[in-house]
Amino acid sequence: MKHLTLLGATGSVGSQTLEVIRQHPNAFKVIALTAHQNVTLLHAQCIEFKPEYAVVGTQEQAMCLQTQLRTVGIMTQVLFGPLGLEQVVSLSKVDTVMAAIVGAAGLLPLFAAIRAKKQILLANKEALIMAGTLVVEEAKRAHVEVLPVDSEHNAIFQCIDNDKWVLGEKPNDLSKVILTASGGAFRDRPQAQLAQVTPEEACCHPNWSMGKKISVDSATLMNKGFEVIEAAILFGLDAKTKLTLFLHPQSLVHSFVEYIDGSVLAQLAQPDMRIPIAYALGWPGRLANPAPKLNLNQMAKLEFSPIDFQRYPCLNLAYQALRCGGTAATILNAANEVAVTAFLAGKIKFTEIAYFNQQVFQKIQPQSAESIHVILEADRLARNITQALILKSYGLVSDTAMI
Ligand code: NAD
Ligand code: MG
Numbered sequence: 001m002k003h004l005t006l007l008g009a010t011g012s013v014g015s016q017t018l019e020v021i022r023q024h025p026n027a028f029k030v031i032a033l034t035a036h037q038n039v040t041l042l043h044a045q046c047i048e049f050k051p052e053y054a055v056v057g058t059q060e061q062a063m064c065l066q067t068q069l070r071t072v073g074i075m076t077q078v079l080f081g082p083l084g085l086e087q088v089v090s091l092s093k094v095d096t097v098m099a100a101i102v103g104a105a106g107l108l109p110l111f112a113a114i115r116a117k118k119q120i121l122l123a124n125k126e127a128l129i130m131a132g133t134l135v136v137e138e139a140k141r142a143h144v145e146v147l148p149v150d151s152e153h154n155a156i157f158q159c160i161d162n163d164k165w166v167l168g169e170k171p172n173d174l175s176k177v178i179l180t181a182s183g184g185a186f187r188d189r190p191q192a193q194l195a196q197v198t199p200e201e202a203c204c205h206p207n208w209s210m211g212k213k214i215s216v217d218s219a220t221l222m223n224k225g226f227e228v229i230e231a232a233i234l235f236g237l238d239a240k241t242k243l244t245l246f247l248h249p250q251s252l253v254h255s256f257v258e259y260i261d262g263s264v265l266a267q268l269a270q271p272d273m274r275i276p277i278a279y280a281l282g283w284p285g286r287l288a289n290p291a292p293k294l295n296l297n298q299m300a301k302l303e304f305s306p307i308d309f310q311r312y313p314c315l316n317l318a319y320q321a322l323r324c325g326g327t328a329a330t331i332l333n334a335a336n337e338v339a340v341t342a343f344l345a346g347k348i349k350f351t352e353i354a355y356f357n358q359q360v361f362q363k364i365q366p367q368s369a370e371s372i373h374v375i376l377e378a379d380r381l382a383r384n385i386t387q388a389l390i391l392k393s394y395g396l397v398s399d400t401a402m403i
Contacts, residue, residue: 002029002095003028004021005034007089007099008101008102010038010041012273017235017281018030020089020278020287022048030049030050031051031053031094032094033045033051033053034056034084036056036057043065046074047069047074050074050076053084053088055085058196065078084110089118089220096121098280101125103337104337105128106124115138119144120144121277121281122149123149123150124227126333127278128229130379132230140168150228151273156177156235158257160235166237174235175260177231178257179258180244180245180251181250182250183217183249184205184218186202187353197350199212203215206249209311213341217343222336228320239323247307249303249310250301252268252298253267254267254268254269268292270294324366324371325401330378331379332357335386338356338374338383347390364378366378
């Protein structure tokens with residue numbers, strides 16, 4: 001039986017993880033569940049899964065949830081904040097941590113889980129974008145398995161011989177990886193109309209049901225750019241020679257892996273995160289899960305076409321960040337998190353996400369990403385500058401508030 005801490009339990013990946021676990025009550029024991037704001041859903045999850053610990057954002061929320069749970073006889077101990085997260089990933093009885101917090105907030109709990117030598121099921125791609133080299137080094141030092149949950153990377157993982165794969169290193173017989181991209185919510189929208197699109201439209205992904213931030217990132221293709229970086233880090237791939245992208249509107253082929261003998265393996269499945277989640281949870285075995293099966297009639301309609309890089313400035317920025325190295329991707333991730341939050345709040349236009357990302361990326365000189373301290377400082381600086389630029393562009397502050 002696996003003993004699990006689920007970071008980000010109330011999110012899209014978190015809830016789907018619990019759906020898979022629900023189907024295998026004898027294979028998994030949920031030790032801890034965490035959430036940030038959605039205490040109502042966490043309350044319901046605690047009643048169903050009876051974890052020993054839960055974590056919420058604030059002390060007030062923690063006291064309130066703890067009281068509510070006691071009144072229905074649930075003895076879950078409720079902690080709060082970053083220290084609470086670090087505590088529940090480090091518990092001695094936990095062997096596996098599902099990292100499904102969205103954004104930079106997941107980085108420190110991820111590090112704490114690696115240092116505590118837990119097996120990591122990694123959905124939180126922003127942590128890897130921010131600090132990929134450090135995450136890989138730390139995981140190698142601690143002899144920790146990091147299993148990719150992101151569907152494309154999980155597909156690559158399914159297509160390579162796991163015995164031969166070392167985290168961060170390209171298997172010798174692998175010649176190339178092809179990642180697929182759906183094109184997001186605005187794939188077929190004329191570029192001239194993109195300045196007018198709403199957050200609701202951006203979050204309405206044609207194939208996947210996901211959290212808001214990753215849905216917007218899918219629409220700008222920043223998500224695909226981050227996935228290129230993620231694949232480069234996890235599988236030791238040179239993005240220029242060993243990684244190719246193809247537009248694949250159906251989202252049924254999640255990645256291709258080409259070998260030196262010319263064989264190409266692909267993983268196909270319905271676009272449903274419960275499949276990669278189940279693979280990571282059950283690895284090295286496979287788990288039945290509630291996702292629908294592929295209908296082979298769907299094979300007749302598979303389409304692939306090259307991506308028009310001109311159309312997706314965020315994708316280009318991600319490639320630039322990968323080429324620059326150091327804290328460049330940390331800076332881009334931070335700018336993007338602030339810009340996407342502003343877009344979702346109705347404060348900037350969709351097209352301005354790329355604009356502000358570019359501005360911030362040009363303003364800050366990347367440093368060598370030698371420590372978590374350097375990463376967090378780059379993240380803080382990029383957030384402050386992005387916020388200041390957004391406010392300034394709307395005439396709300398002066399230049400002097402820029403740093
Ligand atoms: P979501 O917004 O639906 O859920 C995010 C979770 O993180 C929630 O439980 C929330 O409470 C928690 N959280 C948010 N801010 C927090 C903070 N400051 N401190 C602690 N917890 C916090 O997001 P999601 O779509 O489930 O995505 C989660 C991660 O998985 C992201 O990194 C995303 O890129 C990645 N991912 C998601 C999908 C998907 O299909 N949703 C697919 C691949 C990868
Ligand atoms: Mg993905």
